[in-house]
Amino acid sequence: MSNTSNHVLNFGAGPAKIPESVLKKAQKEFLDINGTGMSVMELSHRSKPFGAILQKTKDNLAKLMDIPSDYSILFMQGGATTQFAAIFLNLVAKKQDELIKLGKEKEEIVVDYFVTGAWSNKAVQEAERLAPAVQSNPIRVNRVIDVKQKYGKFGTIPPPSEWNLTDPTKHHVAYVYYCDNETIHGVEFPFVPKVNETVPLVADVSSNFLSRPIHVPKYAVVYGGAQKNLGPAGVTIVVVRNDMLVDVNVGPVRPLMLDFKTAADNNSMYNTPPTFAIYMVGLTLEWLIEEKGGLKGIEQANNSKARKLYELIDQSKLYKSPVDPHCRSHMNVVFRLPTEDLEKEFLAGAEKLHMHQLKGHRSVGGIRASIYNAMPEDDVDRLIEYMIEFEKKHSP
Template identity: 45%
Template sequence: MGNRAFNFNAGPAALPLEVLQRAQEEFVDFKGIGMSIMEISHRSAEYEQVHNETQELLKRIFGIPNGYQILFLQGGASTQFAMIPMNFLKAGKVGSYVLTGAWAEKAIQEAKLFGEVAIAASSAEQKFMKIPDLSEIKLDPNSAYLHVTSNETIEGAQFQAFPETGNIPLIADMSSDILSRPVDVSKFSMIYAGAQKNLGPSGVTVAIIKDEMLQDLPKSIPTMMRYETHSKNNSLYNTPPAYSIYMVNLVLKWIEEQGGLSVIEKNNIEKAGLIYSAIDQSGGFYRGPVDTGSRSPMNITFRLQNEELEKQFVKESEKNGFVGLKGHRSVGGLRASTYNAVPYASCKALADFMADFQSRNS
C-alpha cells in the first residue's frame, strides 16, 4: 500500500500491514460465524479458542517455561505500577527499584503509596542517559522484589543485560521492548507490558507471572486488583478486551512467520543502525544524547543544535510522510520509535531524509 505513512509513533504504534489486512478480512465475519469477534461472548467457544491460543503462542515465541501464568489485564502498564506493590510488597519488606527514567519513576511513586521503597540504583545524575552498570545495583536483602524498566521509551535507554537477584524476585516492565529480542524469562518472576508498542493495539496488558508469586497474597486487596483473581479465572473473571487480545494473536503469528525473536532482533538492530549511523556520521549536526552502551533499538532519541531547527525538522518530516518524530513533551528533542512492525524501508527513508535535511541546513 503506497499511501502508508512512515509511522514512528511511540505508542500506540505501527502494526504489521499483514496483520491489519488479515484483521480487515475477518472484521465483519470471523471464521464464518456471521459476526465480528467484537460482537461475540467472551464465554463462547470461538473466543476462548483465540484467548487460549494467544497464551500458547506467547509461551512458545518468548520461551516461557512451565510454572508461569500468562494474564491478560486492563488498565495499561500504569495500573501494574500499583498492582505490583499491592500484591507483593508485604509489611516489613522493601520494594527495590532501579530508577532509569520517567516510567521507572512513575512505578516508584505508586509503590511509595503502599510501603517502603528503596532505590537500588539510579541514573538520575546522568539525566537518565545511561543505564546503571549492573555492579552499581545495591539490593536490600529484605527486598520483596527488584523492579526494572527494561527500556525507557521517553529517554531512549535500554538494559542490555539484566541483574542476577538470587532469591529475590526480579520484575520487569517491558512495555516498549517485549518480543524485540530473545530474553531468558526464567530469570524473572514477573514480566509485564502494555500491548500498544510491540504486541498489538492498546487495551490489553500482558503479565507473565511465576506461579509461586501468586501464593499467600493479601486478602485485603480489591478483587479486580488481585492477580490471583485473574489467574484462577484464566483472565476471564470479567469481560476481557477481546478484540485487542485477538490482535495480539495475529501479531504473534506474524512474529513466528518472520522467523521468531532471533530474526526480529537482527532486523531491529539493522533498522536502528540506519538511524544511529545518520546521527553518528553527521559531524555533530545530529546528537544522540544516550550513552552508546545504553542505546535503545526501539526508541532512538536525538537532538539538533537548537529547538527552532528541531521544529523545522518535524514540520518538514510531516510534509514528507513521516509521523511521530517529535520527542516526548517532557524532554523535547526528536524521537524515532522503531518497533518490530516498523519496516526497514521506513527507517531507510528516515535516514535518507536526515541526510537531506542536514545538507540543506548545515
C-alpha cells in the same frame, strides 16, 4: 528527496504501527470471525469461539517466549501504569505470606527499584505512595540507583558498582524492579540486572516486548502493554511465576481486578476482557512466528534498523544522541538538533514527507523515532535519507 505516494511512515511511540498484514487479516475477518457470522467484538468472552482465540494466543506467546509450565499468562487491563500498583500489592503480599509463616509478620519489607527513566520513576513513586498504607509490616522503598538524581538527567545505565541493592541475607526483599526499555528517554538495558537468586525479579518490557529473546526463568514477573509491539491499546500481558500467586485475603488490601491469583484462577476472565485487543495480539504473534522468524529473526531486523540510525547520528555534525552508546534503545531512537527552531523545521519537513509522530515526548523535547517490530527497514531508510538531506541543507 521527493515523496511519490501517500504512504505514511508512523514513528509513533504508542499506540504504534501494527503490521500491515495483521491489519488486512483483521479487516478480512472483521464481520465474520472463523465462520461464526459475527465480529470478534460481538462474541461472548465465554463462548467457545473466543475461548479458542484466547487459548491460541496464550499458546503462541508461550512458544515465542519459551515460557515454562510453572508460569501463568494473564491478560489484564489498565496499561502498564496499573501494573505499578499491582506488582507492589501482589509481591508484597507474597513476602508477607512468607513472613507470617515464619512468625515475622511485624518485620520490615524492602522493595528495590532501578530508576533509569520516566516510567521506572513513575513506578517507584507509586510504590512510595502505597507503602504507608500497608498494615502489619513496615515497607521501605529503596532506589537501587536513581540516574537523574546522580547525574542530573536520564540517559545511561550505571555499572553495578554504583548500585545499592538490598542484601537479602539481612533484609526481607519482596522484589527488584526495573524497566527494560525507557520509551521517553531512549534507554534500554543491554543486560539483565544480576540480583540474588532468592529475590524475585520484575521487568516492565512494555516498549520492547518480543523485540528480542528473553529468558523467562530469570524473572518472577514480566509484563507490558500491547500497544507498542503487539497490537492496539487496551490489554496488558503479565507473565507471572505461579509461586507469586497468593490468596487475595493475604497481604495488602487489593482490588480483585489487580489480583494476580484472581486473574489466573479465572483465565483472565473474572470480568469481560478486552476481547478485540487480545484477538489482535494473537494475529501479531502469528505474524512474528510465520513471517518474521520468531524472536531471533525480529531481533536481527531490529538491530539492523537501529544500527543504521545510530551510525548516521554518530557520524553527523548536526544530530546528537543524549544516550550513552552502551544502553541506547533499539526501539526508541532519540536525538537532538542544535536548536529548538531547527527541530521544529526538521519535524515540519518530515510531516510534508508523511513521516509522522517524530516529535519527542513533551517532557524532554527533541526528536524520537520509534522503530518497533512492525516498522519496515525501508521506512527507516527513508527517514535516514531525509536526515542526510536535511543536514546537507543546514551544513555551514
